[in-house]
Amino acid sequence: PMGAKTDHLPRYTIDKGNVARACRSTLSAVTAVLRAKLPWLIAACAVVWSFMVWASTGSTCPPNHLCVPFEVGGSPSTAMPYVEYSDITSTAxxxxxxxxxKTVRSPYQLVQMYETLFFGKILVIDGALMMTERDEFNYHESIVHTTLNYLPEARRVLVIGGGDxxxxxxxxxxxxxxxxxxxxxxxxxxxxxKDFFPRQAKALQDPRVSLHIQNAATFVQEARYPVTGVNNGAFDAILIDxxxxxxxxxxxxxQFYADCKALLAPKGILTFNLDSPQWGQVRVAS
Incomplete structure (x- = not known):
């Protein structure tokens, strides 16, 4: 049997000292090479990394522009992200x-509709976000129900703006x-x-609603709306949206606010949105 005293297989003896010396010699040689080539390796890695960053963010970003990669926030998107700027907080x-x-430039402003991945459809006017399909009710419920809860007997309301x-x-x-x-x-x-927010546009079908395509400043100044006999022609609430x-x-x-006041009933309420009292103090004060 193999390994028995009677076999004639050769025997090998490992010299541990030679192995240790060989390992030290090899390690010394590798260390010497790394010391000589390390600066070049670091430089090569830096170049590769810089190229990868450049390739992922685009070639250049123009001065005074905000450049946003397509894959911002998750998986890549083929559409350019919509960016809303705030001059008050200097943020985007x-x-x-x-x-x-859809994009339409009306005689008054640039109107756009985006499909977003979280908020659904969003309405943008002159670059400013006006309404999102997902959470529009937060704003509209506040401006309406907060006001009318103080006016349980209200009969007539004037809405200025609010085209959505x-x-x-x-x-x-x-x-x-x-x-x-x-x-x-x-x-x-x-x-x-009507095209993109049919649930909101459906309100036009209510017989109590009358729509006037007109400059609201002119409307209130000239008091063109006829007196109907309800509250002597005054409005219980004016909502500026x-x-x-x-x-x-x-x-x-x-002048506009003076005209609105003249159209209000004696206990009427004027409601409008306003900048944050903390962030937009100068604009609020003005």
């Missing part, structure tokens, strides 16, 4: 979108209202609501 919010559905239909949608839930006058300057926004730039600047003058 990035929304991942699956597509830019969200405010009027909440108003028609109040059975005590006899008349809802809606003044919106841009018919394109109304059409966008407008942008605060561009064509809406005429809605931020002393």
């Amino acid at each position: 919010a990035v929304y991942r979108v699956s597509s830019l559905i 239909g969200g405010t009027v949608t909440q108003l028609v839930k109040h059975a005590n209202l006899h008349e809802i006058v809606w003044v919106e300057i841009d018919e394109v926004v109304i059409q966008f609501a 407008s942008t605060d730039f561009g064509q809406a600047e005429s809605l931020f003058t002393p």
Whole structure:
């Protein structure tokens, strides 16, 4: 049998000292090579890493621009993200979108509709986010129900702006209202609501709602709406749901608010959205 004293197989003896010396010699040689080549290896790794970063973010970002990679926030998207800037906080919010559905430049503003991956459809006017399909009710319920809970006997309400239909949608839930006058300057926004927010646009079918495509500053100044005999033609509430730039600047003058006050019933309420008292102190004060 193999390994028995009677076999004639050769025997080998391992010299542990020689093995240790060989390992030390090899390690010394590898160390010497690394010491000589290490700066070059580091430089090569830095070049490769820089190229990978450059390739993932694009070639260059123009001065005074915010460059956002397509894969921001998760898996890659083939559509350019929508970015909303805030001049008050000097920040930008990035929304991942699956597509830019529609863009129309009306006589007053640029109106766009995006399909986003989280908020659903979003309405953007002149680059500013106006409404999201997912959580629009947070804003519209607040501006309507908070106001009307103080006016349980309200009969007539004037809505200024609100072309997306969200405010009027909440108003028609109040059975005590006899008349809802809606003044919106841009018919394109109304059409966008009909095309992409049908639940909100459905409020137009309520017989108590009358829509006027007109500059609201002109509407209240000229008091064109006829007296119907309810509250002597006054409004129990005026809800201003407008942008605060561009064509809406005429809605931020002393004359406009004086005209609104003249249209209010004795205990009427004027409601409008406003900048954050903490973030936009200068604009709020003005």
